Amino acid sequence: MKTLVWVEHDNASVKDATLSAVTAAASMGDVDLLVAGKGVRAVAEQAANIEPARKVLLADDAAYEHALPENLAPLVVGLMQGYDAFVVPATTTGKNVAPRVAALLDVMQLSEIISVEGRKTFTRTIYAGNAVATVESHDAKLVVTVRGTAFDKAAANGGSAAIEDVSGPGDAGTSRFVSAEIARSERPELTSAKIIVSGGRALKDAATFDEVITPLAEKLGAGVGASRAAVDAGYVPNDFQVGQTGKIVAPEVYFAIGISGAIQHLAGMKDSKTIIAINKDEDAPIFQVADIGLVADLFKAVPELTGKIR
Amino acid sequence: MKILVPVKRVIDYNVKPRVKADGSGVDLSNVKMSMNPFDEIAVEEAVRLKEKGKAEEIVVVSIGPAKAQDTLRTALAMGVDRAILVQVDDAVEVEPLAVAKILKAIADVESPGLVLLGKQSISDDSNQTGQMLAALMDRPQGTFANSVDVEGGAVIVKREVDGGLETVELTLPAIVTTDLRLNEPRYASLPNIMKAKAKPLEIRSPADYDIDISPRIATLKVVEPPVRSAGVRVADVDELVAKLTSLGIA
Ligand SMILES: Cc1cc2nc3c(=O)[nH]c(=O)nc-3n(C[C@H](O)[C@H](O)[C@H](O)COP(=O)(O)OP(=O)(O)OC[C@H]3O[C@@H](n4cnc5c(N)ncnc54)[C@H](O)[C@@H]3O)c2cc1C
Numbered sequence: 358m359k360t361l362v363w364v365e366h367d368n369a370s371v372k373d374a375t376l377s378a379v380t381a382a383a384s385m386g387d388v389d390l391l392v393a394g395k396g397v398r399a400v401a402e403q404a405a406n407i408e409p410a411r412k413v414l415l416a417d418d419a420a421y422e423h424a425l426p427e428n429l430a431p432l433v434v435g436l437m438q439g440y441d442a443f444v445v446p447a448t449t450t451g452k453n454v455a456p457r458v459a460a461l462l463d464v465m466q467l468s469e470i471i472s473v474e475g476r477k478t479f480t481r482t483i484y485a486g487n488a489v490a491t492v493e494s495h496d497a498k499l500v501v502t503v504r505g506t507a508f509d510k511a512a513a514n515g516g517s518a519a520i521e522d523v524s525g526p527g528d529a530g531t532s533r534f535v536s537a538e539i540a541r542s543e544r545p546e547l548t549s550a551k552i553i554v555s556g557g558r559a560l561k562d563a564a565t566f567d568e569v570i571t572p573l574a575e576k577l578g579a580g581v582g583a584s585r586a587a588v589d590a591g592y593v594p595n596d597f598q599v600g601q602t603g604k605i606v607a608p609e610v611y612f613a614i615g616i617s618g619a620i621q622h623l624a625g626m627k628d629s630k631t632i633i634a635i636n637k638d639e640d641a642p643i644f645q646v647a648d649i650g651l652v653a654d655l656f657k658a659v660p661e662l663t664g665k666i667r
Numbered sequence: 668m669k670i671l672v673p674v675k676r677v678i679d680y681n682v683k684p685r686v687k688a689d690g691s692g693v694d695l696s697n698v699k700m701s702m703n704p705f706d707e708i709a710v711e712e713a714v715r716l717k718e719k720g721k722a723e724e725i726v727v728v729s730i731g732p733a734k735a736q737d738t739l740r741t742a743l744a745m746g747v748d749r750a751i752l753v754q755v756d757d758a759v760e761v762e763p764l765a766v767a768k769i770l771k772a773i774a775d776v777e778s779p780g781l782v783l784l785g786k787q788s789i790s791d792d793s794n795q796t797g798q799m800l801a802a803l804m805d806r807p808q809g810t811f812a813n814s815v816d817v818e819g820g821a822v823i824v825k826r827e828v829d830g831g832l833e834t835v836e837l838t839l840p841a842i843v844t845t846d847l848r849l850n851e852p853r854y855a856s857l858p859n860i861m862k863a864k865a866k867p868l869e870i871r872s873p874a875d876y877d878i879d880i881s882p883r884i885a886t887l888k889v890v891e892p893p894v895r896s897a898g899v900r901v902a903d904v905d906e907l908v909a910k911l912t913s914l915g916i917a
């Protein structure tokens with residue numbers, strides 16, 4: 358099978374989520390990569406080092422700078438004549454583009470697969486992770502999005518793929534990028550952090566969240582996450598949300614602080630290796646999944662913990 | 668401008684889904700079903716746009732079993748003008764691609780300026796119907812909307828993306844999918860629930876639109892995920908620190 362993997366990047370470097378998608382694609386067949394953007398030859402050169410890649414297709418055009426799906430989808434559909442599967446990391450950008458490609462190819466997308474079981478057979482979670490379905494596609498071509506936490510990352514170095522220029526129809530003229538407010542954080546990105554410290558509604562307000570959670574995260578070199586309740590209440594920006602409808606994470610260690618453990622939250626973090634919960638309610642559902650639980654008032658326990666960690 | 672809002676009847680978000688013993692799927696008999704929460708947000712946004720004078724008429728549509736009429740009535744009670752149910756048998760699950768094709772056929776007739784959908788349904792978590800509809804209509808899409816402003820012939824959508832927020836401007840007609848923070852849906856008042864009963868609800872079938880809804884994806888089996896067993900309780904912070912040290916992180 359010939360697969361084309363969509364490379365997620367910020368016009369400067371390849372994003373980690375791409376590497377998990379490459380691993381999934383490599384277990385399906387041959388892997389070529391698509392780098393679409395503006396002024397992205399350096400990104401293509403970086404992508405060419407990804408271990409199993411045979412070829413990097415480079416579409417360098419202002420129309421692709423902001424990954425607008427109206428412009429990208431026709432480009433991909435043209436390229437898919439030569440491929441059996443389009444494989445995309447299940448990031449917000451990937452999820453924006455892939456279904457548009459699938460519809461134009463008249464195929465059903467397989468969303469957020471967590472394993473490759475056979476040529477056209479995959480597993481994916483449904484109902485907020487409360488069930489795992491094994492699904493088989495009957496379409497001629499596949500469009501697949503890949504959950505990053507479910508696959509190891511392919512080696513970013515060691516490959517030597519050839520770079521080939523390609524082009525598509527360019528600007529569809531129906532959408533325009535206006536602006537982006539991308540938070541620059543000193544903390545590691547959630548989807549690749551080894552340790553995550555998450556806070557919930559109990560943190561009261563933005564200032565308290567920052568006073569209690571951030572120092573612990575700093576001490577541990579951890580990423581900072583949150584429950585939906587904490588995001589809705591404005592303690593932290595939307596991209597901190599962990600859960601069914603936020604980010605899916607699986608770090609080595611996940612701290613759930615003042616988070617009750619609603620199924621929608623668990624859906625986003627229950628594949629973490631070790632879960633540590635601090636909650637004052639000993640019956641909180643989070644304790645049913647926690648490896649280490651501490652029943653305590655977080656406003657006392659967390660500063661004490663931060664102080665006692667070397 | 669007319670707004671089209673597709674809504675799906677799904678398991679209520681408070682219900683913990685149970686996998687059927689024979690592995691054929693999730694047991695939906697006798698469980699509470701509700702409107703997909705993201706679709707409530709879509710309905711609310713449409714009603715607000717109408718209240719602001721940006722839209723004249725709102726049409727909701729659901730593809731689902733006869734019981735999806737309840738979901739449509741809920742939308743009518745929130746302020747929607749009329750409803751269309753594309754009825755399928757109880758056991759039939761229509762895939763997003765087929766849903767998008769039916770919605771496209773309806774959009775061809777209704778000519779909406781805006782189609783507002785949920786970003787994902789909380790049942791199958793596919794997150795694809797809106798994008799597919801946009802592709803089939805060859806119109807722009809603003810997914811995961813945090814705010815929606817209709818100005819002249821365009822809609823400005825602020826989107827929730829991995830790194831933060833992104834704003835795009837789309838030429839109408841356009842497709843928008845809702846994220847959690849777009850608005851807080853209203854509760855329908857009793858008088859409005861009564862009034863909704865008299866609002867038009869048309870029942871159609873996929874065949875009326877000449878759409879083949881046979882599935883492209885076969886579900887071979889559905890199982891429970893591995894369960895995590897509860898671990899240990901520590902008595903105090905010192906004990907927690909000791910555990911963290913043994914994990915090599917403190
Ligand atoms: C469509 C939909 C999608 C959703 N998606 C998500 C999602 O992706 N992610 C997500 O997280 N949620 C999601 N939710 C929301 C989810 O259902 C819960 O409402 C939410 O996770 C609750 O957040 P919380 O645990 O912070 O708040 P709460 O449930 O209010 O829990 C607060 C906890 O803090 C504890 N506490 C309070 N004070 C202290 C103290 N001083 N010390 C120690 N502990 C204390 C309490 O005992 C309680 O357990 C979604 C809901 C819907 C309907």
Ligand SMILES: Cc1cc2nc3c(=O)[nH]c(=O)nc-3n(C[C@H](O)[C@H](O)[C@H](O)COP(=O)(O)OP(=O)(O)OC[C@H]3O[C@@H](n4cnc5c(N)ncnc54)[C@H](O)[C@@H]3O)c2cc1C
Pocket residue numbers: 483484490673674675691692693703705706728729730731760761762763766783784785786787788789790791792793794795796797881882883884885886889
């Ligand atoms: C346990 C299980 C077993 C399954 N088995 C089968 C099977 O045997 N055969 C099969 O063909 N499929 C099967 N499916 C697939 C499944 O039924 C559909 O693909 C899925 O429900 C539709 O995806 P979604 O609603 O998550 O789409 P999303 O793309 O997540 O939905 C986004 C938005 O699109 C709109 N929308 C979606 N659907 C509708 C609708 N029906 N009416 C109106 N608006 C809508 C809503 O605005 C919604 O918010 C199964 C699914 C599950 C969970």
